[in-house]
Amino acid sequence: EPEVTQTPSHQVTQMGQEVILRCVPISNHLYFYWYRQILGQKVEFLVSFYNNEISEKSEIFDDQFSVERPDGSNFTLKIRSTKLEDSAMYFCATAGGPYEQYFGPGTRLTVT
C-alpha cells in the first residue's frame, strides 16, 4: 500500500539554525500539506500546497517558514531560524483531491 514517507525521523537543532524537513508524497497525489503537533496538543494546520504554489496558510506559517517541491517528487518544509517554540512533531499529508489526507510518520523537531 502506498504511503507517505518523511525524513529525518528526528532532528535536533540549535535555536537560530535552519532546518529542512522532507516528505515524499504518495505517487500521483496533487495536494500537499504540513501540520504540526506540539506535545500533548492538537494537530495544527500549517500550509497547503497545490499546483506548485501555496493555497492556504495558517497564522503560524509566518515568514520564517517556506515550502517547495524542488524536484517534482519531494515536498519540503524549511524553517529559516528555529525558535524553542518550534519544537514539535511535523507531519506531511498528501491527497489525491482536497478531501481524504494521508499522513506521514512525522519528523520530531527538537530545538535547543
Place this chain on the structure above:
Amino acid sequence: EDQVTQSPEALRLQEGESSSLNCSYTVSGLRGLFWYRQDPGKGPEFLFTLYSAGEEKEKERLKATLTKKESFLHITAPKPEDSATYLCAVQGSTDSWGKLQFGAGTQVVVTP
C-alpha cells in the same frame, strides 16, 4: 470560528466492552468530517470520511455516524490492539484547499 470538541478525553475499556466516542463540531458548511487513529509517536492514520448527516461507515470493529452537529465513533467488542488516540477533524466550505481542523482526540485504552 470553526470548532471541534471531542469527548471523553480518555476512555478505558475492558476487552469486549463496546463504547462510543463523540465529536461535536461547529463549522461554516461542512465539506467533510474525518476520523483518524493515532498511535503514540506516529502520524494520524485515516479511518473514515463522512459527508452528510445520516451517513454511516464501518470498518472492522469501528462504525462512524454523522448528524448535523456531531459524529460518533462506535467501537464494538474492542480488542487491545484498538488502543490508540482517535482524532476527529472537519473541513469547512471556506477551507477550499482541504485544510483540516482537528479536535484534541480521545485516548482509548483497551485492557485484556
